[in-house]
Amino acid sequence: MTYLAKPRFHHPKLPTNALGYTRRDYEGAVSTLCAGCGHDSISAAIIQACFELDLPPHRIAKLSGIGCSSKTPTYFLGASHGFNSVHGRMPSVLTGANLANRELVYLGVSGDGDSASIGLGQFAHSIRRGVNMLYIVENNGVYGLTKGQFSATADRGSTSKRGVANHDQPIDLVTMAIMLGASFVARSFSGDKAQLVPLIKAAIRHQGAAFIDCISPCVAFNNHPGSTKSFDFVRAHNEAVNRLDVMVEREPIVADYAPGEVVDVMQHDGTVLRLRKLDAQYHPTDKRAAVAYLQERDAAGEVVTGLLYVDPEATDLHANLDTVATPLNALDDAALVPGQAALDKVNASLR
Amino acid sequence: MPQSLSGQTLARTNDFVVKFANVNGSGSASANLLFARSILRMGVPVVTRNIFPSNIQGLPTWYEVRVTEKGWRGARGGVDLMVAMNPQTWDKDVKSIEPGGYLFYDSTKPMPPSKFRDDITVIGVPLTGMCNAAYTDARQRQLFKNIIYVGALAALLDMDADAIERLIGEQFKGKDKLIRPNIEALHMGRDYALENFACPIGLKVRKSDGVGDRIFVDGNNAAALGCVYGGATVAAWYPITPSSSLAEAFQRHCARYRNEPETGKRRHAIIQAEDELASIGIVIGAAWNGARAFTTTSGPGISLMQEFLGLAYFAEIPAVLFDVQRGGPSTGMPTRTQQSDLLACAYASHGDTKHVLLLPEDPREAFEMAADAFDLADRLQTPIFVMLDLDIGMNEWLCRPFAWDDRRRMDRGKVMTAAELEAGRDFGRYLDVDGDGIPYRTYPGTHPTRGSYFTRGTTRDRYARYSEEGPVYVDNMERLARKFETAKRLVPAPVERMAAEPTNAGLLYFGSTGAAMDEALETLAERGIHLDTLRLRAFPFADAVDDFVRRHEVVFVVEQNANAQMRTLLVTECGIDPARLISIRHYDGTPITARFIAGAVAAAIPGTNVVPLRKAVP
Ligand SMILES: Cc1ncc(C[n+]2csc(CCOP(=O)(O)OP(=O)(O)O)c2C)c(N)n1
Ligand code: SF4
Ligand SMILES: [Mg+2]
Numbered sequence: 001m002t003y004l005a006k007p008r009f010h011h012p013k014l015p016t017n018a019l020g021y022t023r024r025d026y027e028g029a030v031s032t033l034c035a036g037c038g039h040d041s042i043s044a045a046i047i048q049a050c051f052e053l054d055l056p057p058h059r060i061a062k063l064s065g066i067g068c069s070s071k072t073p074t075y076f077l078g079a080s081h082g083f084n085s086v087h088g089r090m091p092s093v094l095t096g097a098n099l100a101n102r103e104l105v106y107l108g109v110s111g112d113g114d115s116a117s118i119g120l121g122q123f124a125h126s127i128r129r130g131v132n133m134l135y136i137v138e139n140n141g142v143y144g145l146t147k148g149q150f151s152a153t154a155d156r157g158s159t160s161k162r163g164v165a166n167h168d169q170p171i172d173l174v175t176m177a178i179m180l181g182a183s184f185v186a187r188s189f190s191g192d193k194a195q196l197v198p199l200i201k202a203a204i205r206h207q208g209a210a211f212i213d214c215i216s217p218c219v220a221f222n223n224h225p226g227s228t229k230s231f232d233f234v235r236a237h238n239e240a241v242n243r244l245d246v247m248v249e250r251e252p253i254v255a256d257y258a259p260g261e262v263v264d265v266m267q268h269d270g271t272v273l274r275l276r277k278l279d280a281q282y283h284p285t286d287k288r289a290a291v292a293y294l295q296e297r298d299a300a301g302e303v304v305t306g307l308l309y310v311d312p313e314a315t316d317l318h319a320n321l322d323t324v325a326t327p328l329n330a331l332d333d334a335a336l337v338p339g340q341a342a343l344d345k346v347n348a349s350l351r
Numbered sequence: 352m353p354q355s356l357s358g359q360t361l362a363r364t365n366d367f368v369v370k371f372a373n374v375n376g377s378g379s380a381s382a383n384l385l386f387a388r389s390i391l392r393m394g395v396p397v398v399t400r401n402i403f404p405s406n407i408q409g410l411p412t413w414y415e416v417r418v419t420e421k422g423w424r425g426a427r428g429g430v431d432l433m434v435a436m437n438p439q440t441w442d443k444d445v446k447s448i449e450p451g452g453y454l455f456y457d458s459t460k461p462m463p464p465s466k467f468r469d470d471i472t473v474i475g476v477p478l479t480g481m482c483n484a485a486y487t488d489a490r491q492r493q494l495f496k497n498i499i500y501v502g503a504l505a506a507l508l509d510m511d512a513d514a515i516e517r518l519i520g521e522q523f524k525g526k527d528k529l530i531r532p533n534i535e536a537l538h539m540g541r542d543y544a545l546e547n548f549a550c551p552i553g554l555k556v557r558k559s560d561g562v563g564d565r566i567f568v569d570g571n572n573a574a575a576l577g578c579v580y581g582g583a584t585v586a587a588w589y590p591i592t593p594s595s596s597l598a599e600a601f602q603r604h605c606a607r608y609r610n611e612p613e614t615g616k617r618r619h620a621i622i623q624a625e626d627e628l629a630s631i632g633i634v635i636g637a638a639w640n641g642a643r644a645f646t647t648t649s650g651p652g653i654s655l656m657q658e659f660l661g662l663a664y665f666a667e668i669p670a671v672l673f674d675v676q677r678g679g680p681s682t683g684m685p686t687r688t689q690q691s692d693l694l695a696c697a698y699a700s701h702g703d704t705k706h707v708l709l710l711p712e713d714p715r716e717a718f719e720m721a722a723d724a725f726d727l728a729d730r731l732q733t734p735i736f737v738m739l740d741l742d743i744g745m746n747e748w749l750c751r752p753f754a755w756d757d758r759r760r761m762d763r764g765k766v767m768t769a770a771e772l773e774a775g776r777d778f779g780r781y782l783d784v785d786g787d788g789i790p791y792r793t794y795p796g797t798h799p800t801r802g803s804y805f806t807r808g809t810t811r812d813r814y815a816r817y818s819e820e821g822p823v824y825v826d827n828m829e830r831l832a833r834k835f836e837t838a839k840r841l842v843p844a845p846v847e848r849m850a851a852e853p854t855n856a857g858l859l860y861f862g863s864t865g866a867a868m869d870e871a872l873e874t875l876a877e878r879g880i881h882l883d884t885l886r887l888r889a890f891p892f893a894d895a896v897d898d899f900v901r902r903h904e905v906v907f908v909v910e911q912n913a914n915a916q917m918r919t920l921l922v923t924e925c926g927i928d929p930a931r932l933i934s935i936r937h938y939d940g941t942p943i944t945a946r947f948i949a950g951a952v953a954a955a956i957p958g959t960n961v962v963p964l965r966k967a968v969p
Contacts, residue, residue, distance in 0.1 A: 073805070079800060079803050082807075084808070085635075087660065097637060099642065100644070101794075104640075321620050321621075324617060326620050328584040328619070330641075335611075339755060343754065
């Protein structure tokens with residue numbers, strides 16, 4: 001049996017949220033990923049965000065494709081239904097699930113291979129349809145689960161563990177998402193929980209297609225010098241444009257940093273890097289400026305993070321389709337089946 | 352009255368074939384349909400078939416109308432009256448007319464005598480000339496030309512003019528401005544024929560009571576209506592001939608029946624997906640989350656859905672697929688009919704899979720099976736394939752009217768509710784509590800602490816916990832096999848018919864082949880060849896199928912594909928000795944005919960132990 005059940009006992013002193021749940025109630029099975037894998041930090045951030053948002057765990061549906069990243073939904077939100085689908089096709093499954101019941105929170109978890117390689121088409125189309133979801137790519141530049149081949153987000157010139165340089169152009173999912181009409185787009189780093197948790201919270205609360213590209217180093221296959229998705233590289237080149245204010249009632253965000261402030265972050269190997277967390281010039285509601293900024297900083301070799309684009313007026317797929325407020329999966333015979341009387345008319349029209 | 356030079360003329364009432372040769376995109380389809388429906392209004396059954404190319408404008412199309420008082424359902428073959436409106440196919444069209452038959456054409460431009468035949472009657476009406484004189488607008492000239500020929504044919508065949516006018520009135524209801532000009536065009540053609548020819552010709556339509564309460568409808572439209580009645584709320588599709596009109600019809604039916612009366616908001620969601628992978632993914636996601644969902648496609652789409660179908664099978668997710676089959680492999684004959692996706696669907700995906708197929712024989716059964724498919728999918732928690740074909744899907748068929756039992760309720764299958772979970776009922780997503788191989792499922796969001804589980808394509812135990820242990824995998828596969836056994840009892844039963852005389856020979860058929868079968872059996876019986884028949888309506892095969900084969904010394908298996916796919920399924924699934932199954936295959940893309948079946952069976956008889964009755968009984 002490879003399933004590891006986590007012992008569940010509630011310490012009476014564990015803090016609870018507004019629903020009376022503890023953080024434990026948002027956890028899942030014990031992770032079987034490599035120790036230190038960036039993906040586990042993202043799982044922890046999701047747990048934290050859902051706890052802080054006071055979401056009933058069973059009202060969240062978590063869907064994923066295939067890959068180490070796509071395995072992670074087993075490791076958080078154990079009381080939620082989960083769906084580990086097929087490689088690169090989580091977006092369509094999530095779209096269908098969302099159509100069936102508009103009342104749940106939809107969390108799509110994917111990898112860079114899953115979304116930028118095999119699943120680029122479904123990534124694009126779910127975004128352009130405005131499916132109300134948080135779509136998160138745990139981006140490590142490689143296929144972790146198949147042991148370290150380059151994925152489509154690997155930067156040109158970035159080297160594999162064996163020292164071979166990638167010669168293909170990378171796909172930048174963030175720029176694509178903005179161009180495709182995502183109404184909430186962010187980039188973050190698995191090593192920066194303080195930035196990531198509020199981004200996840202804001203994305204979940206966003207009505208529309210929310211996308212987070214989260215750089216998430218693969219310690220087994222892509223964390224060496226020469227890789228542009230290593231902890232060291234990302235920490236050295238991370239340029240956060242803003243700190244996020246999440247508009248959650250009851251719980252104002254405590255400001256950690258002021259504009260222009262430089263922050264020390266402990267590296268994986270113990271070295272300390274200094275990060276500038278805010279750019280006063282950046283306006284995340286200006287789509288064209290966002291794209292231009294991203295391209296400019298990208299050319300300068302920086303990894304821009306933070307909330308990059310948000311459209312506060314966003315609508316979602318259900319609004320576009322004009323579906324009823326009642327979830328489609330809750331409609332009964334009376335609402336769905338026209339009956340013999342209607343058939344009599346149909347028959348008459350076909351004679 | 353025009354005469355053939357040889358003096359030969361066919362004389363037939365309520366039993367002849369008219370074929371229209373048109374140019375694609377010329378607007379002839381609705382005029383031709385008007386012609387066919389007018390005959391139905393006179394109480395005379397018709398069989399119609401569209402023969403069209405993969406093209407939007409310019410290539411040849413044909414529309415065949417078999418007038419058959421006897422009510423045969425299949426095509427006959429041969430042409431008694433050719434309405435030759437397409438210069439490109441003139442030679443072939445003229446050649447196809449039966450000796451003594453009739454040729455109707457646009458005589459505006461004179462044709463050299465070499466373009467005709469001595470043994471047919473030629474009826475020329477200057478359609479273009481008449482239109483050019485009456486209309487200035489090019490599109491009007493084109494469209495009314497079609498109505499004018501319907502008018503002329505009505506006079507030539509002694510059809511009821513009032514019936515046609517009433518139909519025009521119904522067709523343009525709400526667009527009343529169009530009624531007058533159409534009726535005028537109709538009269539123009541009719542008057543010309545009455546003035547210039549001795550009407551009627553040898554072919555006549557005479558009022559009858561052969562139609563009864565039957566309806567004239569295409570299978571895609573019928574199946575789409577079945578989806579509405581089956582409670583489908585989510586549809587995802589990618590356009591492909593011949594399935595697109597099913598999704599489009601669903602959209603129309605939903606607009607009519609599926610909006611919330613108070614708000615006008617939609618009780619349905621239709622997504623035109625980016626490809627068939629996304630279509631089936633959306634269906635699987637929606638069905639997982641408790642909505643009834645379907646996709647509609649054809650062979651190439653089925654190929655793209657393979658990986659997802661394995662997931663749906665293994666993770667046990669209800670899904671309904673309509674495969675409107677066309678000629679394959681590859682793009683094959685995209686506008687022709689075949690039954691050639693049987694194996695691709697029955698065993699779709701990698702690994703050990705088996706899927707349920709439903710095999711409707713006409714639009715009426717397509718309606719029923721479409722609705723049933725959703726109950727079956729929920730009950731069996733697996734993909735259900737409704738195997739239509741282009742012949743059923745895209746042609747209007749005369750069939751029994753739609754009927755619905757208002758007491759019927761959706762069977763949502765084994766779904767554990769919040770109350771049951773709250774009461775402490777044991778929930779194992781893959782636990783066979785009832786011995787039928789079908790476990791319980793829960794919809795996401797049901798209960799705060801119980802009943803959640805993780806759906807995956809990876810092996811898992813009875814409580815949905817990840818495991819790659821051999822015995823756990825085997826346990827699950829054995830349960831899936833039990834579930835497939837259960838399916839045998841739930842799918843539509845086969846239909847058996849005994850021959851008029853005792854016989855040791857049987858015949859199996861299914862789907863659109865049914866249209867030609869009655870006539871083929873009658874022809875064979877006239878030759879002393881009697882066959883018991885069994886019409887397959889589903890896969891997995893009920894035990895009755897196996898029984899039927901074992902009760903007969905030889906069994907013909909009639910199907911519309913080249914590889915004898917149904918025969919392969921029968922041999923494999925029922926363990927039947929292949930020598931006892933004689934394959935009759937028709938796969939040129941045209942619908943199988945009675946003439947073909949009777950001929951092929953008769954030709955195969957000498958090699959079998961079947962003794963034609965007339966010889967056996969002196
Ligand atoms: C159709 C198909 N092809 C190939 C695979 C093998 N495969 C499994 S995971 C994976 C790559 C995953 O990469 P990514 O999405 O980046 O996830 P990571 O493991 O890096 O988190 C591949 C190619 C598969 N499961 N399915
Ligand atoms: S292989 Fe890489 S991505 Fe996969 S678990 Fe290990 S560190 Fe994480
Ligand atoms: Mg990866």
